[in-house]
Amino acid sequence: MRLTFPRMGNSHIPFKALFASLGAEVVVPPPSTRRTAALGSRHAPEFACFPLKMTLGNFIEAAELGADTAVMAGGVGPCRFGYYAQVQKVILQDLGRDLDLVVLEPPKLGWIHLAHQVSRLTGGRGAGALLRAVRLAWAKCNAVDEIERLARTSRPRQGERGAVTRAENAALDLLDRAESARQVQEALEAGRSLIARTVARRTAEMRVGIVGEIFMVLDGFSNMDLERRLGEMGVEVHRFLTMSGWVRANLLPKRYTPAEEREAVGLARPYLDHFVGGHGLESVGGARLYAREGLDGVIQVMPFTCMPEIVAESVLRTVSGDTGVPILTLSFDEHTAEAGLQTRLEAFVDLLRRRRRGAAGG
Amino acid sequence: MMVVGIPRGLLFYEYYPLWRAFFQALGIAVETSGPTSRAVLDAGVSRAVDEACLPVKAYLGHCLELAERCDALFVPRVVSVERGAYTCPKLLGLPEIVGSLRTGRPLVTPVVDYTRGGSRAVDAAIACARRLGCGSVRAAWAYVRARLEYRTFTESLQVAGGWFEGAVAGRAETGTADRARPRVLVLGHVYMVNDRGINLGIREHLLRLGVRPVAPQWVARRNWTSGARALPKKLFWTYEKQLFGAAKHVVDRGECDGVIQITSFGCGPDSLVSEFVRREAERSRVPYMALTVDEHAGEAGAVTRLEAFVDMLARRLGDRET
Numbered sequence: 001m002r003l004t005f006p007r008m009g010n011s012h013i014p015f016k017a018l019f020a021s022l023g024a025e026v027v028v029p030p031p032s033t034r035r036t037a038a039l040g041s042r043h044a045p046e047f048a049c050f051p052l053k054m055t056l057g058n059f060i061e062a063a064e065l066g067a068d069t070a071v072m073a074g075g076v077g078p079c080r081f082g083y084y085a086q087v088q089k090v091i092l093q094d095l096g097r098d099l100d101l102v103v104l105e106p107p108k109l110g111w112i113h114l115a116h117q118v119s120r121l122t123g124g125r126g127a128g129a130l131l132r133a134v135r136l137a138w139a140k141c142n143a144v145d146e147i148e149r150l151a152r153t154s155r156p157r158q159g160e161r162g163a164v165t166r167a168e169n170a171a172l173d174l175l176d177r178a179e180s181a182r183q184v185q186e187a188l189e190a191g192r193s194l195i196a197r198t199v200a201r202r203t204a205e206m207r208v209g210i211v212g213e214i215f216m217v218l219d220g221f222s223n224m225d226l227e228r229r230l231g232e233m234g235v236e237v238h239r240f241l242t243m244s245g246w247v248r249a250n251l252l253p254k255r256y257t258p259a260e261e262r263e264a265v266g267l268a269r270p271y272l273d274h275f276v277g278g279h280g281l282e283s284v285g286g287a288r289l290y291a292r293e294g295l296d297g298v299i300q301v302m303p304f305t306c307m308p309e310i311v312a313e314s315v316l317r318t319v320s321g322d323t324g325v326p327i328l329t330l331s332f333d334e335h336t337a338e339a340g341l342q343t344r345l346e347a348f349v350d351l352l353r354r355r356r357r358g359a360a361g362g
Numbered sequence: 363m364m365v366v367g368i369p370r371g372l373l374f375y376e377y378y379p380l381w382r383a384f385f386q387a388l389g390i391a392v393e394t395s396g397p398t399s400r401a402v403l404d405a406g407v408s409r410a411v412d413e414a415c416l417p418v419k420a421y422l423g424h425c426l427e428l429a430e431r432c433d434a435l436f437v438p439r440v441v442s443v444e445r446g447a448y449t450c451p452k453l454l455g456l457p458e459i460v461g462s463l464r465t466g467r468p469l470v471t472p473v474v475d476y477t478r479g480g481s482r483a484v485d486a487a488i489a490c491a492r493r494l495g496c497g498s499v500r501a502a503w504a505y506v507r508a509r510l511e512y513r514t515f516t517e518s519l520q521v522a523g524g525w526f527e528g529a530v531a532g533r534a535e536t537g538t539a540d541r542a543r544p545r546v547l548v549l550g551h552v553y554m555v556n557d558r559g560i561n562l563g564i565r566e567h568l569l570r571l572g573v574r575p576v577a578p579q580w581v582a583r584r585n586w587t588s589g590a591r592a593l594p595k596k597l598f599w600t601y602e603k604q605l606f607g608a609a610k611h612v613v614d615r616g617e618c619d620g621v622i623q624i625t626s627f628g629c630g631p632d633s634l635v636s637e638f639v640r641r642e643a644e645r646s647r648v649p650y651m652a653l654t655v656d657e658h659a660g661e662a663g664a665v666t667r668l669e670a671f672v673d674m675l676a677r678r679l680g681d682r683e684t
């Protein structure tokens with residue numbers, strides 16, 4: 001069995017560790033490129049949301065490299081994600097791709113269950129191996145999140161343009177190679193100091209919070225490296241949506257949900273009194289949370305026509321008015337142009353800068 | 363006397379007779395907005411989020427128009443109408459989307475949620491009535507009466523093969539036994555199929571072209587439920603399940619010669635389910651056409667496509683007969 005999975009940001013690092021230590025032959029889908037997006041969009045339904053197209057593109061490219069089985073998460077609504085795999089299955093069949101999609105449906109979605117299923121597929125390795133695999137993957141998941149966080153806060157303070165991104169990539173590479181939980185810790189320490197060495201200033205010029213649909217928030221290719229762009233404009237980027245946070249919120253009992261995320265959901269209530277699927281509530285509450293923390297602005301990131309985020313966007317106008325914090329909504333799909341994005345970001349950062357000066361002067 | 367405004371959009375086309383009967387039984391006057399006009403649409407579009415679907419934009423237009431003529435707007439939060447399934451994320455957040463308009467009118471927003479089973483609609487009805495100053499017992503009674511009236515409505519849709527306007531007015535449809543061919547299944551949400559202000563008048567155009575339009579809402583529940591079993595996984599959107607199941611039922615039994623699926627640009631559920639409908643039609647060799655509308659859609663372009671489609675259907679029928 002040659003196993004693959006969809007890409008989302010740096011999630012391939014823990015996934016690869018999980019499956020490989022269970023004895024599966026892992027085919028990591030190639031990093032997403034324009035070709036991935038083009039393949040996905042060509043074969044997916046025209047109006048499907050962008051994450052479906054991107055992950056379909058990943059599957060096709062992994063199949064080209066010889067993958068024969070793909071693991072995909074399921075869902076029970078209310079949003080489209082729960083039906084992605086079924087749509088992708090029929091499309092892959094039509095394309096004559098011999099890729100068997102194994103869909104993990106909640107509540108059986110837990111990492112333990114996932115690992116168990118994979119270990120069965122790979123011939124059963126016993127509970128000890130299972131536990132070690134999950135522990136290694138979880139360590140990598142948390143370490144990747146930490147490196148990403150450091151990069152977000154350090155980039156606006158880097159001495160030389162591109163230095164943080166280089167250090168971040170090196171750190172991620174170290175994490176990817178780590179073979180035990182102990183090595184993960186060492187790699188993380190090394191990564192920390194690599195990033196720390198790039199920093200030349202004490203504070204960033206301003207701070208912006210990112211909320212939105214999780215795939216688009218986490219996947220740098222899909223959001224056109226939003227965090228890097230902002231960082232290079234001098235913006236320190238905050239976000240509470242992370243890979244490990246997703247695992248905690250979705251696969252573990254409620255008390256493990258990250259505190260900020262739980263708080264955001266509570267803060268959303270006066271503005272949005274019901275869940276709407278996806279991360280709609282988190283987006284609304286997250287904007288309030290960041291306003292309360294005194295951030296300069298909030299950016300909502302979503303795939304074009306994302307349903308929960310459209311509900312959130314309707315409400316965010318009111319939130320922006322009430323809190324006085326500017327909120328920019330960015331939606332992405334395969335037609336999004338880089339130049340347009342850059343212009344909108346620069347205009348937004350300009351606006352935030354003027355507001356700062358205004359506040360300081362007045 | 364208090365006047366409750368019911369915007370003419372979205373689930374209005376599914377439940378208006380129920381809602382109207384309920385308020386009437388409570389002695390509360392009901393006002394509705396007029397048909398979807400260009401002005402209503404423009405007003406909604408100008409206030410809605412760009413990427414929202416056309417039915418939601420139109421709905422906002424209706425709310426704006428109606429707000430001036432009523433004391434409160436009735437904007438229910440219909441989360442779910444059956445166990446284990448939802449309507450659509452946008453309907454889950456509808457009261458807040460409307461709230462962002464700040465019409466100055468209070469909203470009456472009963473929550474209907476069957477996801478965990480039970481009879482949530484009657485709870486919602488009672489809560490709604492209490493909010494309007496009526497007692498629980500009276501509310502329960504009004505709800506039961508309204509259900510009866512609603513059944514007459516659904517029956518006149520299904521048994522006689524009617525459409526929304528006729529069934530609401532209690533009119534018998536003419537031409538239901540019509541043998542005109544080709545017959546085209548006009549597949550879409552109730553608010554797409556019945557609102558000519560947003561569907562570019564597709565039904566009228568088909569009639570003009572000598573086609574007999576068939577509505578998915580004519581298919582009985584047990585039939586669309588069994589049709590929906592052909593899906594690869596239980597679908598968690600009730601109305602989409604109904605659309606697919608109805609299409610499967612009608613196509614399988616050869617009760618239509620073509621399928622036109624009319625969807626709104628930006629409709630999330632349709633974007634995936636139409637993929638399965640198209641496949642089903644192709645498998646049964648029934649021609650399929652998708653018609654996607656948004657606020658910029660021109661009627662002329664749509665009519666050209668309709669005509670070409672109908673021509674093709676007529677040719678196929680002719681070929682078969684000779």
Ligand code: SF4
Pocket residue numbers: 049050051079080081082213277278279303305306307308309630
């Ligand atoms: S949350 Fe957005 S991206 Fe995710 S399935 Fe729903 S519409 Fe698609």
Ligand code: SF4
Pocket residue numbers: 415416417418450451452453551626628629630631632
């Ligand atoms: S089902 Fe489609 S058309 Fe209806 S409200 Fe949802 S997105 Fe809009």
